[in-house]
Amino acid sequence: MTNRVDIKRTAQILLGRDDILLLCHKNPDGDTLGSAAALCHGLISLGKRCAVCCHNTIPEKYDHLRIPVYDGSFPVRYTVSVDVAGENLLGDSLSCYAGKIDLCVDHHASNSRYAQNLCLYSDRPAAAQIIYELLKEMQVEITPFIADCIYTGLITDTGCFRYSSTTPETLETGARLMRLGADHKGLVEKFFMSKSxxxxxxxxxxxxxxxxxxxxxxxxxxxxxxxxxxxxxxxxxxxxxxxxxxxxxxxxxxxxxxxxxxxxxxxxxxxxxxxxxxxxxxxxxxxxxxxxxxxxxxxxxxxxxxxxxxxxxxxxxx
Ligand SMILES: [Mn+2]
Known part of the structure; x- marks a missing residue:
């Protein structure tokens, strides 16, 4: 029932849509939040209305992503989940979207194929890596701030490029993001070199x-x-x-x-x-x-x- 779409097709779909709501998984981590933030800011830079919804309050640790949380100020006409393997992971307050998700961008091999369109690359260690490719395909200008959002997803899901899921492409993406202005030092310090x-x-x-x-x-x-x-x-x-x-x-x-x-x-x-x-x-x-x-x-x-x-x-x- 789900329709598999590649990055190119996904970019076309998103370019043709407006008033987009991005959904994160419950108990959010750096990848679902970093991916949603990067995609959201990217779509806004293209002149679209876009915001993010998450079951939980976004932890302070992710304040640097400056996530535009959905406040009802526009009617939602397209719904996209990011890094969400199954609808049950949306959390109770977002369960109303179950069965109504238009597009899912994900990297979990276990994805339950709940969305109408599925952009799934299970060889990518972070959804953020797919988001990077998607933003490039949409010709979004990757500002240092957007680079930070993607970098956050990339380092948190790969344990700072240590996990076996890390590929040469991941490191290349990381290098490109650094050149685009991602704050490697600050983000690595924040997520891996300081413990509360x-x-x-x-x-x-x-x-x-x-x-x-x-x-x-x-x-x-x-x-x-x-x-x-x-x-x-x-x-x-x-x-x-x-x-x-x-x-x-x-x-x-x-x-x-x-x-x-x-x-x-x-x-x-x-x-x-x-x-x-x-x-x-x-x-x-x-x-x-x-x-x-x-x-x-x-x-x-x-x-x-x-x-x-x-x-x-x-x-x-x-
Ligand atoms: Mn992830």
């Missing part, structure tokens, strides 16, 4: 509470509401926590189970070479990428722990 006190506290908690299974190949971190109430982190303080243990010697799978309700957990899966994160998350109805994926599980902590252990064991045996 709360995130350091969370790391301390993690080191004290990590559970190891399968000869240390699997590290499981339960993050209970109680711990969250004690530490009181911002959502952005939790960002790096899921991948922390993956960098530990011998760890192939690292899972963060963050409690979000009485019997509800948000699961983040990170893997090394020996396991497929997307496959583990997909067993619980989630999805994502080969090395980073997520899902939600309902049940108490012991149920969550045992279910994940079973699935991780299966994936390590493959």
């Amino acid at each position: 006190r709360k995130s350091v506290q969370l790391e301390q908690y993690a080191l004290n509470n990590l559970e190891y299974y399968f000869d240390g190949k699997f590290a499981f971190l339960p993050l209970t509401s109680q711990a969250l109430e004690t530490i009181q982190p911002l959502p952005t303080d939790i960002d790096g926590l899921s991948s922390m243990a993956r960098d530990f010697e011998g760890v192939q799978v690292s899972v963060l189970a963050k409690q979000t309700g009485e019997n509800r957990y948000k699961i983040s899966v990170r893997t090394g070479e020996e396991a497929d994160a997307c496959r583990i998350a997909a067993a619980f109805g989630g999805g994502g990428h080969l090395r980073a994926a997520g899902c939600e599980i309902c049940g108490d902590m012991e149920y969550v722990r045992q279910s994940i252990i079973k699935e991780v064991e299966r994936s390590l045996c493959r």
Whole structure:
């Protein structure tokens, strides 16, 4: 039912549209926000009306993107989701758009093909890399500010060009953005070289509470509401926590189970070479990428722990 479109066709479609609303995924990260910001500012520079909607309030950490949040000041005539693998990831307050999304620009292989038109490149490590190509195709002038927006998406989704998803093209895109004026030093400092006190506290908690299974190949971190109430982190303080243990010697799978309700957990899966994160998350109805994926599980902590252990064991045996 979805119509696959390439970057060229996507550019043509967008050039022919106006009054465009861009949708981000819930619990937004640097890629969905950086991509939406770059596309939004690009479309505005072409004289179009365009704004962004997200289920959550945009974290302060992303203030530099100066995202024009939709305020109802124009009637929406075209809806585009960016970096959103499935409609369920839009969040409750945007669920009214389910079934009505005209175009999706994404890089998740697990994309559920919900939009009428789908511009999907799963070999790109960040949606922002697709947005860069799209803006060039539309002949948008990439100002230093727009370059910053794209660069934010690029570095946050690639762990600052470290993850295995990084390609020569990614590095080339990064180089071009730097030449166009992207603030490499400032953005890398902001996202990778400074840690908030709360995130350091969370790391301390993690080191004290990590559970190891399968000869240390699997590290499981339960993050209970109680711990969250004690530490009181911002959502952005939790960002790096899921991948922390993956960098530990011998760890192939690292899972963060963050409690979000009485019997509800948000699961983040990170893997090394020996396991497929997307496959583990997909067993619980989630999805994502080969090395980073997520899902939600309902049940108490012991149920969550045992279910994940079973699935991780299966994936390590493959
Ligand atoms: Mn992404």
